[in-house]
Amino acid sequence: MGDRVPVQRPGVVDHGAVDQRVRGERGRALTGEGERLRAIVDTNLLVGALARPDGSAARILEHWRAGDFEHVASEATLREAELVVGARWVARIADAGARDALLAELRERSVLVEAPVLDELTLKDAGDRRLVEAAHAGGARYLVTADREVLLMRGYASVEIVTAGEFLRALPAGAG
Secondary structure, three states: OOOOOOEEOOOOOOOHHHHHHHHOOOOOOEOOOOOEOEEEEOHHHHHHHHHOOOOHHHHHHHHHHOOOOEEEEOHHHHHHHHHHHOOHHHHOOOOHHHHHHHHHHHHHHOEEEOOOOOOOOOOOOHHHHHHHHHHHHOOOOEEEOOOHHHHOOOOOOOOEEEOHHHHHHHOOOOOO
16 A cells, blocks of 8 residues: 555556566457557546446446556545545445545556646646546546547547547557
């Protein structure tokens, strides 16, 4: 419990201890040159996974748990998840055990990055800006969201901003 996920500095790839905890002996979805597929999942989909355990958001989390991709996060995106998933209205759709387990898993298994502020982002919501910043800093290929404003940012830098369904279709064949 005492060991924390190491912080990855922008531009420095060090999978060391994180790989062993994240991958174990499970599947290893790779991108072109042996690098792990990275994605960041928006908080709205975390809530969706809690609300509909049989839905596409829950399937994305299953793929993450199976090692089909690495989840990228920053302290800011983890705090956002804690605020939203811990909200009273979410308590009406998911029990405390499921919410706490998801938040603990995000903290323990996400690749934690330091995400610098990107002044050029025009998103109104600060949480959405932090999400894009973390995706960019962590080398995420995908940012998965149901937020229309974030989806309008498609084509930003090298991050593909996609819906849950698009992400599921983009996962390598045989994943999961």
